[in-house]
Amino acid sequence: MEVRGKFSSVGGDSYQRVSPFAPSYVLALESSCDETSVAVLYEGRDIKCNLISSQVELHRKYGGVVPEVACRRHSEVMNFLLEEAILRAGISWGQIEAVAVTHGPGLIGAVLIGVAAAKALSFALECPLIGVNHLEGHLYSIFLEWPDLVPPVLYLLVSGGHTLLVLMREVGVYKVLGGTRDDAAGEAFDKVAKLLGLGYPGGPLIDNMARRGNPAAVCFPRPMLGRGWEFSFSGLKTAVRNFCAGEAAGISPEDICASFQEAVVDVLVDKTVGAAVSFEVENIAVVGGVACNSRLRCRMAEEARRVGCRVVTPSPSLCTDNAAMIARAGWELARMGVVASPFLDAFPNLPLLERRVPT
Ligand code: KG4
Ligand code: ZN
Secondary structure, three states, X not given: OOEEEEOOOOOHHHEEEEOOOOOOEEEEEEOOOOEEEEEEEEOXXXXXXXXXXXXXXXXXXXXXXXXXXXXHHHXXXXXXXXXXXXXXXXXXXXXXXXXXXXXXXXOHHHHHHHXXXXXXXXXXXXXXXXXXXXXXXXXXXXXXXXXXXXXXXXXEEEOOOOEEEEXXXXXXXXXXXXXXXXXXXXXXXXXXXXXXXXXXXXXXXXXXXHOOOOXXXXXXXXXXXXXXXXXXXXXXXXXXXXXXXXXXXXXOHHHHXXXXXXXXXXXXHHHHHHHHHHOOOOEEEEEOHHHHOHHHHHHHHHHHHHOOOEEEOOOHHHHOOOHHHHHXXXXXXXXXXXXXXXXXXXXXXXXXXXXXXXX
């Protein structure tokens, strides 16, 4: 394979440019947080398998992810998942034409497990290795089920670690419009659930409780509403804590959940639809774990319709962390001629590069 050039910037040493190619079978590994996942993707679209080993039970008693425990479990299950993925996909190891792996952002030890396994596989199978930014994986997850979607796309990427508005002008060209100044939206869900004693992870629990509550019961603040494309959720979480410590008598947990969720959703919907209108983009994609939220899906669709935009969201299993999205991103990168260099490394704070395609 002819090497055509390198990238500069954080993590840039991890990539190199080669002649574009379209691998038939991509094997992908994801281990950036508390899910170990291995997928096999055929022709960029057909998910042959997307195995996910969740560590939720393991971390539940701590009320959050314990990095050292997560790393150990990734290393325990990775080899088993790899063998199982090849079996379920019904192919042989020799048919794999590229190995894609998340190399950040995430828990450094956890990411390293995937990177080490992927490097060994690419060496043994003599096929290209592709380093994928986890955030890029979430962005490309949408194309697995919406193959006809053509950029520009305005993304709301909402997960436990990130809350980002990203404009994808064309495949491989991204502009981050804004992120969170403190807590991510999913983190706020998890922390509020913890302080209400609901359990972990908090997002789905609050989503469920809120169905039986009144979203107008408590008027929690809407942080940074109408003020640019940045977010902030830590003050809202503190407002819920203060409310619970003071005036909560007579207000049910269901009402608190619904009111908190409504405040988060108001901010997410207002900024996303506002950005789509400002940048004149018709397609809005909501991706990441919080995109499973029923109220967010419903309100986003309603508000977008009002301004003539359409909203697309992945199925819930492709919203939360999974390797199929990493495989799709890896397939896109191969078609742009971007593969891993021999120096592929793990980066806990890997930023989203603005350009993946050669200028
Ligand atoms: O994308 P993801 O699996 O992992 C990260 O990259 O962070 O997202 C996990 C986050 C957690 O904070 C979880 O509470 C949240 O997504 N989440 C939800 C829902 N389902 C998952 N938040 C709100 N409503 C949900 N239904
Ligand atoms: Zn994620």
